[in-house]
Amino acid sequence: MQTGFFQKIKLFSQASPTSLQQISHAAKKRLYKKGTIILDRYQSQQTFLYVINGWIKLFRESSDGEEVIVDMLTQNHHCGATFLFESKEEDTYMAKSISEIEIFTLPTTLLKRLVASDHNLSLCLMHSILQKQKSLSVHIEHLSIQNAMQRIGCFLLRLRSDIQFQKNIKLRLPYDKVLLASRLGMRPETFSRALSKLSRKCDLHVDNELIAISCPLKLIQYVCQHCSQIFPCNLEG
Amino acid sequence: MQTGFFQKIKLFSQASPTSLQQISHAAKKRLYKKGTIILDRYQSQQTFLYVINGWIKLFRESSDGEEVIVDMLTQNHHCGATFLFESKEEDTYMAKSISEIEIFTLPTTLLKRLVASDHNLSLCLMHSILQKQKSLSVHIEHLSIQNAMQRIGCFLLRLRSDIQFQKNIKLRLPYDKVLLASRLGMRPETFSRALSKLSRKCDLHVDNELIAISCPLKLIQYVCQHCSQIFPCNLEG
DNA sequence: CGAAACCTTGACAATGTTCAATCACTGTGG
DNA sequence: CCACAGTGATTGAACATTGTCAAGGTTTCG
Numbered sequence: 371m372q373t374g375f376f377q378k379i380k381l382f383s384q385a386s387p388t389s390l391q392q393i394s395h396a397a398k399k400r401l402y403k404k405g406t407i408i409l410d411r412y413q414s415q416q417t418f419l420y421v422i423n424g425w426i427k428l429f430r431e432s433s434d435g436e437e438v439i440v441d442m443l444t445q446n447h448h449c450g451a452t453f454l455f456e457s458k459e460e461d462t463y464m465a466k467s468i469s470e471i472e473i474f475t476l477p478t479t480l481l482k483r484l485v486a487s488d489h490n491l492s493l494c495l496m497h498s499i500l501q502k503q504k505s506l507s508v509h510i511e512h513l514s515i516q517n518a519m520q521r522i523g524c525f526l527l528r529l530r531s532d533i534q535f536q537k538n539i540k541l542r543l544p545y546d547k548v549l550l551a552s553r554l555g556m557r558p559e560t561f562s563r564a565l566s567k568l569s570r571k572c573d574l575h576v577d578n579e580l581i582a583i584s585c586p587l588k589l590i591q592y593v594c595q596h597c598s599q600i601f602p603c604n605l606e607g
Numbered sequence: 608m609q610t611g612f613f614q615k616i617k618l619f620s621q622a623s624p625t626s627l628q629q630i631s632h633a634a635k636k637r638l639y640k641k642g643t644i645i646l647d648r649y650q651s652q653q654t655f656l657y658v659i660n661g662w663i664k665l666f667r668e669s670s671d672g673e674e675v676i677v678d679m680l681t682q683n684h685h686c687g688a689t690f691l692f693e694s695k696e697e698d699t700y701m702a703k704s705i706s707e708i709e710i711f712t713l714p715t716t717l718l719k720r721l722v723a724s725d726h727n728l729s730l731c732l733m734h735s736i737l738q739k740q741k742s743l744s745v746h747i748e749h750l751s752i753q754n755a756m757q758r759i760g761c762f763l764l765r766l767r768s769d770i771q772f773q774k775n776i777k778l779r780l781p782y783d784k785v786l787l788a789s790r791l792g793m794r795p796e797t798f799s800r801a802l803s804k805l806s807r808k809c810d811l812h813v814d815n816e817l818i819a820i821s822c823p824l825k826l827i828q829y830v831c832q833h834c835s836q837i838f839p840c841n842l843e844g
Numbered sequence: 845c846g847a848a849a850c851c852t853t854g855a856c857a858a859t860g861t862t863c864a865a866t867c868a869c870t871g872t873g874g
Numbered sequence: 875c876c877a878c879a880g881t882g883a884t885t886g887a888a889c890a891t892t893g894t895c896a897a898g899g900t901t902t903c904g
Contacts, residue, residue, distance in 0.1 A: 430835040438748060438835040452741065455734045460837050461741065485733075489726045496722075496733045497692045503736065504689065504698065506743040511675060513750040514792030517891070548850065555751030560892055562852055578851090578901095598667040598675040600697050754859070785882060797860055799884055815883090 371397050371474070379420070381448065381498050384490035392484060397474045402467045411462035418450035418481045419443075424471030425544055428463045439552050442468075444544070451499060453478050454485060468545045508603055513555055515596045518564035521554045523572065523593035526581060531602060534590060539583040546579075608634050608711070616657070618685065618735050621727035629721060634711045639704045648699035655687035655718045656680075661708030662781050665700045676789050679705075681781070688736060690715050691722060705782045745840055750792055752833045755801035758791045760809065760830035763818060768839060770823050780816040 373390040376382040382393060399422075402408060408426065409417055419426075421443045428440040428449060440463045443449060452461055485492045512524060527533055529541050543550060551561035565576060572589045575582040583589055594601055610627040613619040619630060636659075639645060645663065646654055656663075658680050665677040665686060677700045680686060689698055722729045749758060764770055766778050780787060788798035802813060809826045812819040820826055831838055 432752070432833050432835045433831065433837075434833055436833065438752070440744065440835075452737055455737060460840070486730070489729070492726070492729055492733065493723070496729065496736065499733065499736055499740065500689055500692060503740050503743065506740065506747065507677065510743065510746055510750065513747065515669070515675070546850065557893055558851070559853085559894080564892090566852090594670065596669050596671055596673065598669040598677075600670075603697075783882065794861060795883075796862080796885085800860090803884090 371399055380446070381420075381494050382491065384494050385484070386488050386490065389484045389488045389491050392480065393476065396480050397476055399472070399474045402471050402473070404467055404469050406467045407464060408467055408471075408473070409463075409465040411459070411464055414450065414462045414465065415453050415457055415459075416478050418448065418476040418478055419465065420448045420474050420476075421445055422472040422474065424473075425468040426471060426473070427466045427468050427545075427549065429466070430463050437552070439549070442545075442553055448498070450478055450481075451495060454482050468549065508599060511598060516593070518554075518556050518560050519568040519571065520593045520596075521556070522561065522565055523568055523589050525550070525554060526574075526583065527586070527590060527593060527601075528603075533583070533586050534601060536586060537584070539586055541581045541583065543579040543581065608636055617683070618657070618731050619728065621731050622721070623725050623727065626721045626725045626728050629717065630713065633717050634713055636709070636711045639708050639710070641704055641706050643704045644701060645704055645708075645710070646700075646702040648696070648701055651687065651699045651702065652690050652694055652696075653715050655685065655713040655715055656702065657685040657711050657713075658682055659709040659711065661710075662705040663708060663710070664703045664705050664782075664786065666703070667700050674789070676786070679782075679790055685735070687715055687718075688732060691719050705786065745836060748835060753830070755791075755793050755797050756805040756808065757830045757833075758793070759798065759802055760805055760826050762787070762791060763811075763820065764823070764827060764830060764838075765840075770820070771827060771838060773823060774821070776820040776823055778818045778820065780818065783816075 371394045373387075373394045376385070376390055376393050376397070382390065385393065400408075409419065411430075414428075423445060426443040428443065430438050430440055432438050441449065449463075449465070485495060512521060516524060526541060529544070530536075530539065533539055547561055547565075548558045551558045554561070556564070568574060569576045569581075572592055573584045574589070575584070590601055594603075597603065608631045610624075610631045613622070613627055613630050613634070619627065622630065637645075646656065648667075651665075660682060663680040665680065667675050667677055669675050678686065686700075686702070722732060749761060753761060763778060766781070767773075767776060770776055784798055784802075785795045788795045791798070793801070805811060806813050806818075809829055810821045811826070812821070827838055831840075834840065
């Protein structure tokens, strides 16, 4: 792969020429169709994964056999930084493509070496981790404050950054409702009922995975009322 | 303050002598009694705060005037790293002592300079941030999977790391129940009822803020049953 | 075509919240 | 020193929200 490609990625934009060269040498770009297991738990430990395009589900099984969503990644998200310093088996996860995806991977060992030697690269990585941390904090606040309808509305609002200045927004849910329900901490049945209740309350038009928001401000007002953030909260850079 | 003090702190253990010197020069050690406002929102932006001892509440107000807990800090926790790269007003918080506390602070600007120049220091900081990130992920899993009784039990279990090998553990709640309830994402009334229900179910003995766990394994079994982590999950340090 | 997954709906159970009342405890000012 | 206000904590009753179970429709894909 070409160094220019990586230089355009914020995370690597400050990396030294040597680092960029090593990265572009070692990176493996891959395309997968929907529904493919990308990493098993063992591989997750050894792989830094960067999403160029599409959606990926990171998950584990709980002790009673249920699937637990660890994270959902999309464009410009990455995973694997956890294993730069510690490599505990309990932290591992599986990765599965939820749509067609385009990604690249790097061996954790290489990234570890680069981060140890390339100060600017490590600072970019730290910046990115801090952004992620903020989004986790916001997620926690939402889970403890918002009800099912609000969590769904909040998710919709975050799908588009320009949403507050538009009218009659049209969205497509990026992945299926069962998964989305789980991501938002509720049962599929609750999701189904809450979405239809929300659409009555805030003038949405729902047609399977297509959703039209006729008046974003109305939705924002209902969704964000108890939150400590100001509306376009936590839109990642 | 003495450089030796900071060298013993994991976060600064790999810092260069020059960094350590600058840190020890600029650090302000402080004692506060319970109930003191340590930082207002403006100060939080300019201050890196490290807890030597005691408990601190970080919080904000939501748009409808409710207090939102951002984080609870204790021994060896810190806050302020967020502002090393970005300084958004919405990310600021207030800090209040919940017990007698001993802390030290550094100006964000200094830490920023040091992190920019001292590679090993920045790696230590990154490590610490990644640990924090893991604990946030676990928190999210707990909020979406556990019920009120389990969240309370889980909190108790994390108060002592050796808990699984003991019998008849005696604990003291580190801060009041209203705050703890909010931290665990429930109402004080729910907390009160859930704690008494839990104590019946898992043989706890509750006497105000004192709690005795006669059989930790029984509690672990009930609390951790749906979790993707293995028991002594996410014990920091 | 048929199996499997996804999605929705109804009836009901479990869980959590709200509101109001009460009690204990703490610190303050008269 | 006591009265009193304020906070923390608990409890009951009514209510709201979410989860569970079962059934049936729809979509997807080999």
